[in-house]
Amino acid sequence: DAKTTQPNSMESNEEEPVHLPCNHSTISGTDYIHWYRQLPSQGPEYVIHGLTSNVNNRMASLAIAEDRKSSTLILHRATLRDAAVYYCILRVGNYGGSQGNLIFGKGTKLSVKP
Amino acid sequence: DVKVTQSSRYLVKRTGEKVFLECVQDMDHENMFWYRQDPGLGLRLIYFSYDVKMKEKGDIPEGYSVSREKKERFSLILESASTNQTSMYLCASSLIVFRRNTEAFFGQGTRLTVV
Numbered sequence: 001d002a003k004t005t006q007p008n009s010m011e012s013n014e015e016e017p018v019h020l021p022c023n024h025s026t027i028s029g030t031d032y033i034h035w036y037r038q039l040p041s042q043g044p045e046y047v048i049h050g051l052t053s054n055v056n057n058r059m060a061s062l063a064i065a066e067d068r069k070s071s072t073l074i075l076h077r078a079t080l081r082d083a084a085v086y087y088c089i090l091r092v093g094n095y096g097g098s099q100g101n102l103i104f105g106k107g108t109k110l111s112v113k114p
Numbered sequence: 115d116v117k118v119t120q121s122s123r124y125l126v127k128r129t130g131e132k133v134f135l136e137c138v139q140d141m142d143h144e145n146m147f148w149y150r151q152d153p154g155l156g157l158r159l160i161y162f163s164y165d166v167k168m169k170e171k172g173d174i175p176e177g178y179s180v181s182r183e184k185k186e187r188f189s190l191i192l193e194s195a196s197t198n199q200t201s202m203y204l205c206a207s208s209l210i211v212f213r214r215n216t217e218a219f220f221g222q223g224t225r226l227t228v229v
Contacts, residue, residue: 034217043118043204043220044157087157101170102147102208102218104157 004088009109012078020073020108022088027068032091035062035073037084038107044087047073083112117141120205120221127228133192135224137205146188147206147218148172148180150199157204163188195228202226 005023012018024033034049048055048062050071055062061074075082087107121136139146148160149172159172161180169180177199181189188207192199202225208218 036218043206043223044218045220046217049217101159101162101172102145102206103159103173104149106156 004090004105006088006105006108008106009111011111011113014080014112014114015077018075018078018082018110020086020110021070022072023070024088024090025069027090030092033062033064033071034089034091035060036087036089038087039084049091078112080112080114083110085109118205118207118219118221120224122224123222125224125226127195127226129196129228131195133195133226135190135203135226137188137190137221138186139207139219140186141207141209142185143207143209145208145210145218146182148188148190149204149206150174150201151204152201160190197228200226200228
């Protein structure tokens, strides 16, 4: 399975942008880049995903390198509620029965200071 | 809104008991997952199911089995509970759209304590 590498932890100040990096040098052409986050005492929640182009939604933006070997999750203005563990995951895009698997790494613990 | 419901939030069982953890999703998702989460070890996949009666082992299937008799329900079974199975258990589901895997939705988790 293709793997991702993320920093163990990062700190941010409230209301400042946060850039969470992820390396995935062994990504294949059919892998989508997914981001999830897990708030304290909750199950993970989906944040955003993309294939090649940068993506925006109401929660965050995803910037994908041209060679697709790295990506960055961008929170435009961090709030205290964004303090969570953020997971970057590669997921096979095309369904093929057992290829729907979803493997988590250790993620990045984001702390937000007031 | 998609809802993934786990039958219990907290559960205490005795060593050697057979334990059933139930998960139900209401959006006709093909894929369903069971994870356990332990401090310092992150989320580890126990089993994955991509269709009714279809299952695949994840990273740590030993001591567990699963059942998926209906599309909406995925059960995790601890055949003989042991103290090292004390953990937070998380269920998730995801949809296939135009033959593509989409985002997963998680339940709130079941904190199981085996004494």
